[in-house]
Amino acid sequence: MVIDKHPMDDWLRKDRIPHIWCPSCGIGIVATCYIDALRASGIDRDKATVISGIGCTGRIPGYMNLDSFHTTHGRALPFATGIKLANPELNVTILSGDGDLFAIGGNHFIHAARRNIDLTVICVNNFTYGMTGGQVAPTTPMKAISATSPYGNFEHPFNLVHVASAAGAIYVARWTTLHVRRLRNAILEAMTKRGFSFIEVISPCPTSYARSNKLGTGLDIMRFYQQRSVIRHGFDPAKTDITMSSEIIVGKFVDSEKPTFTDNYEEYCKKLKENK
Amino acid sequence: MVVNEFNNKLIIVISGQAGQGVSTVESILTSILKKNGYNVFATKEYMSRIRGGCNSSEIIVSDISINSFCDKIDILFPLDKGYSSHLLKRISRDTIMIGEKGNFYPDHENIIEIDFSSIARKLGGNIYTNIVIAGLMLGMLDTDISISEEFIQGFFGKKDNEVIKKNIEAIRSGMAEGISLKQIKINIEKKEFVKTNLLFSGTDSIALGAIAGGCNFIASYPMSPSTGVLTFLSQQSREFGIIAEQAEDEISAINMSLGASYAGARSMVTTSGGGFALMIEGVSLCGMTETPLVIHIGQRPGPATGLPTRTEQGDLEMVLYSGHGSFPRIIFAPSTLENGFCITQKAFNLADKFQIPVFILTDQYFLDTYYDIEPDTLDIPDTGNKSCIIESNLDYKRYELTINGISPRSVPGYGKGLVVVDSDEHDEIGHLTEDLDIREEMNRKRISKIEEIKKAIIPPVLLGDLNRNYVIVSWGSTFNVIAEALKNKEFKDIALMHLIQVYPLHDSIPEYLKNKTIILIENNETGQLGRLLKLEFGINIEKRILKSNGLPFSKEEIEENLRIALRS
Ligand SMILES: Cc1ncc(C[n+]2csc(CCOP(=O)(O)OP(=O)(O)O)c2C)c(N)n1
Numbered sequence: 001m002v003i004d005k006h007p008m009d010d011w012l013r014k015d016r017i018p019h020i021w022c023p024s025c026g027i028g029i030v031a032t033c034y035i036d037a038l039r040a041s042g043i044d045r046d047k048a049t050v051i052s053g054i055g056c057t058g059r060i061p062g063y064m065n066l067d068s069f070h071t072t073h074g075r076a077l078p079f080a081t082g083i084k085l086a087n088p089e090l091n092v093t094i095l096s097g098d099g100d101l102f103a104i105g106g107n108h109f110i111h112a113a114r115r116n117i118d119l120t121v122i123c124v125n126n127f128t129y130g131m132t133g134g135q136v137a138p139t140t141p142m143k144a145i146s147a148t149s150p151y152g153n154f155e156h157p158f159n160l161v162h163v164a165s166a167a168g169a170i171y172v173a174r175w176t177t178l179h180v181r182r183l184r185n186a187i188l189e190a191m192t193k194r195g196f197s198f199i200e201v202i203s204p205c206p207t208s209y210a211r212s213n214k215l216g217t218g219l220d221i222m223r224f225y226q227q228r229s230v231i232r233h234g235f236d237p238a239k240t241d242i243t244m245s246s247e248i249i250v251g252k253f254v255d256s257e258k259p260t261f262t263d264n265y266e267e268y269c270k271k272l273k274e275n276k
Numbered sequence: 277m278v279v280n281e282f283n284n285k286l287i288i289v290i291s292g293q294a295g296q297g298v299s300t301v302e303s304i305l306t307s308i309l310k311k312n313g314y315n316v317f318a319t320k321e322y323m324s325r326i327r328g329g330c331n332s333s334e335i336i337v338s339d340i341s342i343n344s345f346c347d348k349i350d351i352l353f354p355l356d357k358g359y360s361s362h363l364l365k366r367i368s369r370d371t372i373m374i375g376e377k378g379n380f381y382p383d384h385e386n387i388i389e390i391d392f393s394s395i396a397r398k399l400g401g402n403i404y405t406n407i408v409i410a411g412l413m414l415g416m417l418d419t420d421i422s423i424s425e426e427f428i429q430g431f432f433g434k435k436d437n438e439v440i441k442k443n444i445e446a447i448r449s450g451m452a453e454g455i456s457l458k459q460i461k462i463n464i465e466k467k468e469f470v471k472t473n474l475l476f477s478g479t480d481s482i483a484l485g486a487i488a489g490g491c492n493f494i495a496s497y498p499m500s501p502s503t504g505v506l507t508f509l510s511q512q513s514r515e516f517g518i519i520a521e522q523a524e525d526e527i528s529a530i531n532m533s534l535g536a537s538y539a540g541a542r543s544m545v546t547t548s549g550g551g552f553a554l555m556i557e558g559v560s561l562c563g564m565t566e567t568p569l570v571i572h573i574g575q576r577p578g579p580a581t582g583l584p585t586r587t588e589q590g591d592l593e594m595v596l597y598s599g600h601g602s603f604p605r606i607i608f609a610p611s612t613l614e615n616g617f618c619i620t621q622k623a624f625n626l627a628d629k630f631q632i633p634v635f636i637l638t639d640q641y642f643l644d645t646y647y648d649i650e651p652d653t654l655d656i657p658d659t660g661n662k663s664c665i666i667e668s669n670l671d672y673k674r675y676e677l678t679i680n681g682i683s684p685r686s687v688p689g690y691g692k693g694l695v696v697v698d699s700d701e702h703d704e705i706g707h708l709t710e711d712l713d714i715r716e717e718m719n720r721k722r723i724s725k726i727e728e729i730k731k732a733i734i735p736p737v738l739l740g741d742l743n744r745n746y747v748i749v750s751w752g753s754t755f756n757v758i759a760e761a762l763k764n765k766e767f768k769d770i771a772l773m774h775l776i777q778v779y780p781l782h783d784s785i786p787e788y789l790k791n792k793t794i795i796l797i798e799n800n801e802t803g804q805l806g807r808l809l810k811l812e813f814g815i816n817i818e819k820r821i822l823k824s825n826g827l828p829f830s831k832e833e834i835e836e837n838l839r840i841a842l843r844s
Contacts, residue, residue, distance in 0.1 A: 104525035
């Protein structure tokens with residue numbers, strides 16, 4: 001079958017294609033899953049906003065035919081918090097890299113989760129800083145080689161899903177770019193759920209991380225994900241650390257309810273008015 | 277057959293997508309050419325992406341050093357069919373394009389078609405294409421195959437023998453092709469002494485200068501174009517005993533470096549404008565606590581994320597006024613790579629001596645440029661790296677009031693005394709105080725160090741005699757390109773005053789500029805140095821040559837603008 005129109009044409013800013021990502025990079029898969037989930041959600045397109053920080057992942061919103069804001073490095077979350085406070089009707093999704101969200105933006109991340117502000121955060125974790133040439137990230141596993149850990153990383157990395165759940169996220173999941181359908185469903189679930197949702201997507205960086213750690217081609221990495229991934233819904237996020245030789249535990253780890261920042265804020269305003 | 281002849285110099289440009297290996301060809305060619313005795317210069321311009329787009333590298337091969345970017349292109353190797361608009365502007369009818377059929381710019385006539393890919397495929401695959409291209413250029417010039425082979429051995433040293441063998445074959449095939457190319461004749465003299473010259477980049481000059489200055493601690497956060505200094509030092513950490521820590525952000529980085537300095541390390545940070553914006557709180561802490569620190573800023577166009585991989589001299593004012601409150605600082609802006617090495621070495625010693633932040637302002641152009649340097653030009657003063665840290669005694673006062681404002685500095689664990697430091701206003705011991713008389717005394721003490729600092733100001737570099745009617749004022753990375761343009765006889769009435777130290781300013785400056793027509797040249801939109809000269813000395817500047825499109829000044833552009841300045 002020959003089609004003259006890409007099924008996502010309406011959702012993409014076609015004039016900005018070709019995109020910047022390397023062959024077999026996982027970021028495009030995440031972008032596709034987001035659009036697919038957004039379409040399925042029935043959310044009014046005019047009410048969907050995508051926000052990102054700086055990095056290869058941060059370039060996603062630039063290719064989407066949606067209201068978008070590419071903030072400075074690390075600041076996507078406070079910026080998105082401002083949007084949600086000013087207009088709670090918007091469905092706000094943050095798509096950014098592990099360095100952006102957990103190194104320079106780490107403080108913002110734990111506070112946004114603590115507030116339980118109604119945002120969906122999708123973090124593309126490629127274990128490195130793709131955009132700046134493959135430096136060590138707060139997610140880089142021990143012993144992994146990077147431009148700034150030339151003899152092997154010796155710092156303990158973050159386990160992102162554990163950080164998110166400990167900080168108060170009400171929805172926490174992890175998938176890899178191999179799990180396309182499950183990832184798309186998780187995004188759909190997260191974006192229609194009220195409160196702070198977090199999805200970690202394990203994704204290949206063929207140019208930096210995969211090369212310096214000899215992980216092979218894009219296909220090899222997909223095979224690696226297939227062999228290493230173990231689905232364990234409801235598993236204790238504290239026990240899902242990723243090392244260079246461990247399994248990759250994926251699944252939905254947290255799905256709970258608690259009043260959101262906006263709920264509490266409305267409640268608070270109501271009380272203040274009553275007591276006037 | 278038309279024969280194109282190039283005498284004394286040749287400007288080669290390689291263009292292609294990110295990831296196609298433009299930089300690899302550049303580094304292979306420059307290294308091998310230098311080893312053969314050719315003077316080389318290289319610089320690159322590239323997009324903020326890891327794949328795709330259009331990037332280019334310029335290589336100038338010459339018989340006397342020409343260390344400045346030129347617009348003109350003699351030979352262009354397009355590795356791809358995409359051309360950025362700024363590259364297109366540089367292509368003239370005389371530009372010879374050498375490459376594969378599909379990659380030539382449509383309608384360009386001056387082309388030599390060579391199917392590099394099929395040569396490479398015969399050797400085993402497309403990955404050899406870049407080496408074949410490098411080989412072609414080496415064949416067109418007069419180079420020794422054994423030098424190339426030796427280089428390839430080293431370059432691919434970690435790979436297996438088969439890879440090395442294939443690459444040597446690739447370079448040989450390219451060379452054979454180049455030797456048989458009769459349409460181009462190149463006459464550039466080689467020099468024996470150039471073979472042993474050093475070949476390093478701006479990034480290398482800062483990082484090597486830091487090592488020479490005794491730097492043993494760097495904490496930073498990656499940010500183009502400054503990251504290379506961090507990676508260089510982390511890759512040399514084992515060799516030189518350097519602690520190289522990648523922090524979680526710039527706020528953390530500067531505080532780690534300050535902490536290390538308090539503990540006795542010679543420490544630095546490297547960043548770019550956006551990252552430095554985050555460090556400013558730390559600069560203020562540095563000023564208040566009088567903790568030595570070297571801050572390297574590789575400038576790129578702002579505001580915000582701006583143009584991440586481009587160049588600008590746009591951060592002088594931010595650096596000058598960074599940090600709330602008043603405290604002294606030194607700001608350097610190296611003019612050449614040689615100078616970058618020496619200035620960085622010096623910066624560590626001045627930071628230690630005066631207990632202040634010392635800034636080094638470079639930019640993408642400076643950092644990504646390299647050329648061969650005579651080792652003798654890298655002179656480090658004999659004073660070496662004498663540390664000013666003293667052993668404390670029991671009644672040690674970290675902020676003892678002294679005549680010149682500099683209190684002897686000790687570090688924790690060295691001697692019997694305590695080293696007490698506070699970001700709040702503090703007394704001589706270092707304890708927090710709200711005694712407002714002490715506040716005034718301490719503030720004066722810190723600020724008064726400027727008198728001592730002024731004794732060590734680096735005077736401006738002067739080119740041309742003092743009788744000339746026009747004087748160019750410039751700073752930092754623009755030196756070589758302006759000096760190159762001034763070699764042109766048309767400009768014999770123009771002298772150059774170039775600043776390497778942009779703060780504090782040398783007091784000879786107003787004297788040099790008296791009764792002259794000043795032409796300000798800065799790679800920014802507002803003339804930040806010009807404004808500083810007005811503020812400090814009341815100097816008015818009428819003629820300004822400014823640029824902020826993210827690219828460096830070319831020699832031709834300087835010439836063109838100087839002509840306009842002379843006419844108007
Ligand atoms: C304040 C500041 N510091 C540093 C940078 C440089 N920088 C751009 S992207 C990036 C990291 C990107 O890594 P990550 O967030 O993991 O995303 P990826 O590129 O891997 O998708 C850095 C350090 C910047 N733009 N701003």
